[in-house]
Amino acid sequence: MHAIRQHAFGPAENLRYEEVADPHPGPGQVRIAVAAAGVHLVDTMIRQGVQGGPFPRPELPMTPGREVAGVVDEIGADVDPVWLGRRVVTHLGMAGGGYAELAVREVESLHVLPEDVGFEAAVAMIGTGRTTMAILRIAGMTPDDDVVVVTSAAGGIGNLLVQRGRTVGATVVGAAGSAAKVEKVRALGAAVAVDYTTPDWTTAVRDQLGGREATLVLDGAGGRYGREAFDLLGSGGRIVMYGRPFGPEHRFTSEDLFDRALSATVGLGPNLLKTPGGLRALEEESMTALAGGGLTPLVHAPFPLAEAAAAHTALENRRSYGKVVLEP
Secondary structure (H helix, E strand, C coil): CCCEEECCCCCCCEEEEEECCCCCCCCCCEEEEEEEEEEEEEHHHHHHCCCCCCCCCCCCCCCCCCEEEEEEEECCCCHHHHHHEEEEECCCCCCCCCCCCCCEHHHHHHECCCCCCCCCHHHHCCCHHHHHHHHHHHCCCCCCEEEEECCCCCCCCHHHHHHHHHCCEEEEEEECHHHHHHHHHCCCCCCCCEECCCCCCHHHHHHHHCCCCCCEECCCCCCHHHHHHCCEEEEEEEEECHHHHCCCCCCHHHHHHHHHHEEEEECCCCHCCCHHHCCHHHHHHHHHHHCCCCCCCCCCEEHHHHHHHHHHHHHCCCCCCEEEEEEE
C-alpha cells in the first residue's frame, strides 16, 4: 500500500509518499480500506516535534493521522464476519497510521455509517465533531438570550459551532480570516459575519448588534483575535477557548474577569476527557447529529494522499476552511 511516512521532525516537506507493507488485523481488529483521512492541527504540531496536547512525541519513522473512514476489507480472529464490507469511521487514538490506503483498528472503536453519509463528512465529525460536542456541553448555549461570537468560524470546529448556535436560536457572530471565509460563515446562517483581519472588526460587530453585547465567546483563534473577541463580552459573559494561536497567545488576567464578572474555561484536554460518557459518548453524539442532518460539516476540497504536505501547509497558513481531508 501507499502511505505518508515521516522520518524526521520538521517542515511539511518531511511528509513523504512511500510504498510500505500492507497491515493485517490482529485478534479483535479489522482492516479498513481508507476512503478519507482527517487532517488535524495537532498533526502539524506532532510533525514538528511539538508536544501535541495529550499526544506523545512519536518514535520515527511514523505514519501520521488519527481519523479514517472507509470500508472494512479484512477481519482478524474472533471478529464477526458481518463486519466485512461495512462502511465505517473511527478515531485511531494514540496509534496514528491514518494517512494511508489501509488502516487497522479494534472493532469496538468503529462506528457504522449509513449509506447516505459520505466518508468525507464522517471523517470530519469523528474527531473534530466529538471535540465540538464537548465544547457545546461546556458552553451551554441558550436561545434568545445568548449572543455568541465564534472565532475561526469557517474552521473545522467553528463551522459546526455556528450551525448549532443557529439551530439553538442564539444570535451568532461568525468571525473568520478572509472575505471568502466570511461568505461561507454567512451561508452557514450566522446573523453577523465579519473578517477579523480587517481593522476595527469589533466596531463593525457592535454596530451590527445594535447595542446588544456578546454573552459567549467560543474562541478557536487565540492570539490578538481571541483577545479582541474577549473584549466584546458584556458583564457576566463567558469564554470557552479551544484554539491554539499561530501567533502570541492572548492574555487576560483575573482582574479582567472580576471587573466584568466574566468566566473563562478551556474546551480541550481534561475538560474533553472528563466529559460524562467519555470520548465514545461524544463520538456517538457527533455521528448522530451528522446522520440526522443536525450538523453538516464544512469540508475543504480534499487533497490527494500524496499531497499531505500541501494539506499541512494550507492548514498552518490558514488557507483552508472547514475540515481538511486526504483521499487515497
